[in-house]
Amino acid sequence: MTRAATTDAAEATDGAEAAEGALLLRVLSAFLREDVVGLRTRSTTVDREDGRWLRLPLPLPLPVGEDVAALLLPVAEDGFQGEYAARVPLLVKEPDGTELTGCDAILTALTALSDPLDRPGFEAFAEECRQTLATMRLHDRTAAEVFDDLTARYGADPADWTGPAASLAHDTLAARLDHPVYPTARGRSGLDDAQLRAYAPEFHPRFGLRWLAVPRGALTIPGGPAMLPASWPSPADLGLPELAASHLALPVHPLTLGAPLRDALRETGLEGTAVLADGPYLEAVPTLSMRTVGLVGEAHLHLKLPLATATLGLRNRRTIDPLTLVHGAAGQRLLEAVTGREPRFKDAILHADETVYAHAGHELLAVLCRRYPAGLDRAVVLPLAALLSTAPGGRLVIDHLADRFHDGDPVALLDAFLTLLFDWQTTLYGYGIALASHQQNVSLVLDRTPEDGLTRLRLLFKDDDSPRLNVPRLRRTLGAEADGLLAGFQDPRMFGEDYRAVTDMLTTITLHLCAGSYAFGLAEHGRIASPEAVLGLVRERLTEAAERLGTGSGQPGAVLRERVLDAAELPVKAMVTAGTLLTKERSGASDVNTHYTTGPNYLRRRARDLR
Template sequence: MTAPVTTEHSTTEHGTTEHGSAEGKLVVRVLSALLREDVVGLRTRSTVVERPDGRWLRLPVGAADGAPGDDDALLLPVGDDGYQCELAARLPLLQRESDGARFLTCDAILATLAQLADPTDRAGFDAFAEECRQTLVTVRLHDATRDEAATGLTGRYGSSPAAWTGLAGGLAHDTLAARLDHPVYPTGRGRLGLTDDQLRLYAPEFHPTLALRTLALPRDAVTVQGPDTWLSPSAAGLPELEGTHLALPVHPLTFGAPLMEALRATGLEGRAVLAERAHPEVVPTLSMRTVALTSDPALHLKLPLATATLGLRNRRTIKPGTLVDGAAGQRLIETVIAREPRFRETILHADETRYAHAGHELLAVLCRRYPAGLDNAVVLPMAALLSRAPDGRLLCDHLAERFYGGRTTTLLDAVLTLLFDWQTTLFGYGIALESHQQNISLVLDEHAHRPRLRLLLKDNDGPRINTARMRSALGQQAPDPAEFDDARIFGDSDGPVVDLFTTITVHLCAGAYAFGLARHGRAPLDVLLRLVRDRLGEAVARLGTGPGEPGNVLRRQVLDAARLPVKAMVSAGTLLTKERSGAADINKHYTTGPNYLLPGV
C-alpha cells in the first residue's frame, strides 16, 4: 500500500465550485457513478490510501512529464456507500498527487480522465461533459423555479398532495418526480439539446399546457394497430383528407427540422400535409415525450422526441418495433394475471394495443388508455415517492399520513409486499419486466374502510424472457417469440431475466427506497434493508426452492449472492460506443456491486 500523501506543496484548482452548490453536488454524483462503473479503472486499478480524513483511492497515471520511473497518480477521497458500489466519492474531490492540483468541476474531471481512456473513447467523455453542463443548467433552473412550481401546483390541485386524485392529479405528481434526481444515473435531469425556454414550455417539471401539431400521411404509408378513428384528419381541421390520409399527432419539439428530415428519409416529403391548426391540448407526463389530453387525462399519447435522456444513445424517439413489443408484452401479462386470480384486482395495466407508425422512429405514436375507476384514488409514479411536496416535506410522508397512520415504513412495507409478490410470480413464468420507477404507478385509496394499494403498469416493450421456463409454465398459452419484434427479449436461460429483475425491481424499486428513506432519517438503514430482504424472501419462498425451481434461482442469485449485477448506464449510454462496450442493449449493460441484502452487511 502506498504511503499517505501529504499536501504541503502548492495547490492548483482546475475549475471552481462551491461544495454545497448545484455543481458541487453534481460533481460528487458523477464521480461516484464513474467509480461504480470502474471508468478508466477507478475501482479496480486503484489502491487504498489511508489519510487523516479517511480513505482515498490512488490511481496510477504514469509520469506527468513522461520521465521513466516517475509515476504520477490521481487521488480520489471516498466513503462507505453500499448501494450498488462499496464506495462513493466525497469531498474534497479528485486531486493529482504530484502537485496537489484539484479538479473541481465536471469539465475538469472528465478532461483529466479522458486522457487515461482509449483514444477512441475520448469523444464519449466530451459528450458526457456536455451532458453534465446541460444537467447543471437544468438543476439550477429547477432551484430557481421551486417556489413558482409549488405555488402553481397548490393553486391548481390543493395544498395536500395526498389529495391530488385521479389521473389528472397524477400529472401533478409527475411534476414533483421530474424535479428529483435519478437514483443511479447522475445526469438524469438533463435533456440534451433543449434550452431553458423549451424546458419551460414542454417539460413536466413546469407542468405546462401545450398544443400538439398534426401531420397527415397517405393511408398506404401508415401501419395502424387497432381502430384508426383517433387518427381522423377532420379533427385536425383537414376534412378534405378524410378517407385518403391518416393524421399523426406530432410533438412541437419534433415539428420543425427533425420532422422534415424524417419525411425526406421516408420519401413522404411531397405527400405529407402539415395541419395549420394546433390540436389537441395536452400536459406532459414524467417521460416528457408522453402527454395526457387535458380533455381526457386517461388518454395519453406517446410521441417521439429528437432528444436524449439517461445517456447520449438513449434517444427519446420511438422505434416502430417497440410498439409491437409493448402490445405483445401487455398480452403476455394479461395471460399471467388470468392464471393468478389474486392479482386481478391489484395489478392494473394501461392499454397499449393502439398505435401507428410510418416506418420511421420520428413518425410514430402510441395511444395509451388508462383503466377507468381511478378518479378517487391517488395515482403517482413510484419515482415520485421521495420527491419534495410543495410544503417541503417528502411526498411519501404525506401519503403515509393519509393512508398508513403516519408510518412511512408501513407504506414502504405495503409497496414491497405487493411488488415482490407480483414480480417473483412473473419470474416463475420466466419473465422479468423493465418496470422501473417511471413505469410503475402506485394507486392508493380506501376500500372497505381500509387503505388499498394497487400497482398500475405501462411500457412493457423491453422484458427478458426465459423461453423454456415460460413454455413450461404457460403451455399452449405461451406466445410465439415471432409475436415480438426484438429478438433480444427471448433466451434459453435465467441469466438475463435475473439481471433485469435485480437491476430494476430490487435496485430501483426497493433498494433505492431503503437507502433513500434512511438518508432522510425515516428509519435506520439496517432496519429498512432487513424489510426488503424479508419481503423478497417471503415472495421467493412461495415459488418453491427445490433444485431448478425459480425460487431456488432467486435465492442463490439474488438473496444469497456475494455480488449483484449493476447497470453500467454511463458507460453504455454515453462514454463508450456499442462496439467498445459490447452492450447489445445500452439499458441492459452491467457491472457488479455489493449485495446489500446479505444479513450483517
C-alpha cells in the same frame, strides 16, 4: 446525491456551488461504480485523518503532460450500488496536492486518461454534465414558482391529488428528483431553458399538439382507424378538409417540428404527400417521460410521441422504434395470460392498455395511444419515482402519503408496496418473465375501499415492451399458449434459454430501483436510522416470495435465492458507460439498458449494520 455522508457534500472544497458539487458527487460515484478509466480496479485505498481516499496511479507516459503521479478521490462507504461513493466533489493531484474542482476540470483530467478512441464519448458526457447543471440551476430558481402553481391547481397536500389528471402533478415533482443511478438524468440533450419551461414535466406546462395529415396507405394501425380514440381529429378538424378522404391525422410533438420532421418525411418518401396542419389541436401536459403527454379533458388517455432528443445517455434516444409498439402489445397479451392463471392479482395489479398505436415506418412518425383503467378518479396515482421527491411545503411525498394512508409511518407504506411488488414480479419470474418496470413505469394507486374505508394499495404498470424471457420455462408454465404469445416479440435480445437475463433484469430494476433505492434514500433523508431498517423488510419479503416459488433443486425460488439473496455480488447497470462514454463496439453492450457491472449485495447482513 450519492449515498456518501451529506455533511461532506455540504462542505464541498473551494466553496463549490451546491448544484455543481451535488452533480459531481453523483458523476464521480458513477465513474467509480462503473470502473471508468480503472478508477475502481486500479485504485488503492489510502486512510487519512479526514477519512478514506482512493489513489489512482497514472500510466506512463503521463497523459496530462504534468508531473503527476496519481489522482486521489475522497470516498465513503456506500453499499448500495458500489462499495464506495465519492465523499467530496474533487480530485487531488499527487504529489503536489493541487485540487481539481468543478465539472470541467475534473472531467478534463479523467478524459485525458481514457483511450483516444473513447474521447468523443467522454466529451459528449462533459456536455451532458453542462446541460444537467444548467437544468439543476433552473430547477432551483423555479422551485417556489412551480410549487405555488401546483398548490393553486391541486391543493397543498399531494396526498389529496387524486385521479389521473392530478397524477401529472406528481410527475412534475418526480421530474425534479435525481435518478437513483444515472447521474445526469435531469439533462435533456439539445434543449434550452425556454424549451424546458414550455414542454418539460418539471414545469407542468400546457401546450397544443401539432398534427400531420398522412396518406392512409402509409399508416399502420392494427385494427384500422376505428381503433383510434373518439377524440381523434380528422383532417377537416385540422383545417384540411380536402384531405379528409385520403389522409389520416398523426400527432407530432412540437419539439419534433422543423429539421427532424422534414428529415423523417424525406426518408419515408412522404415529403410531398404528408401535410402539416397550420395550428395546434388538443391541449397536452407532459408526463414524467416528457415524450408521453396526457390530454387535457381526457385524463385516461396518454399519447406517447417521439422526440428528437436523448435522456439517460447519448444513445438513449427518445424516438419510438415502430417495433417497440408491436412489443408493447405483445407484452400486454403475455401479462394478461399470466393474470388469467393467477386470479389473486386481478384487482391488485392494473395495466394500461397499449394495443392501439399508429406509425408510418419511422421512429419520428409514430404514436402510442395509452389508455388507463377506469375507476381511478378517487385514488392517488403516482409513479414510484415521486415517492422521495420534495412536495410543496418541503416534506417528502412519501411523508404525506404515509400520514393519510399508514398512520404516519412511511416504512409501513413501503412494506405494503414491497409485499405486492415482490409477489407480482416473482410470480412472473416463476413463469420465466422479467419486466423493465422501473420507477417511472410503475405507479402506486392508493385509496380506501368503498366497503369499509380501509387503505387499499394497488400497482399500475405500463411500457411492458422490453421484457426478458426464459423461453424453456415459459413453454413449461404456459404450455400450448406459449409459442403464440412469444411470436409477438421480434427482438432476439429478449429471449434466453435459462434464468440469467431474467434474473439480471429483476435484480437491476425491480430490486435496485424499486426497492433498495428507498432503503438508502430514506436513510439519506433522515427518515430512518440506517438503510438496514428497510433492507430487512426487502430481504424478508423477497425471501417469502422465493419460498412461494419453491426452493428445491432447479426451481425458480432456488435460483432466486442463489443468484440474488445469497449472492456475494449483484449485477449493477453500467448506464454511463453504455449510454454515452463508449460506443457499442467498445463497450460490447447489445443494449444500453442491460449492460452491467457488479456491486455489493446489500441483502446480505453487513457487520457494520449489525453493530
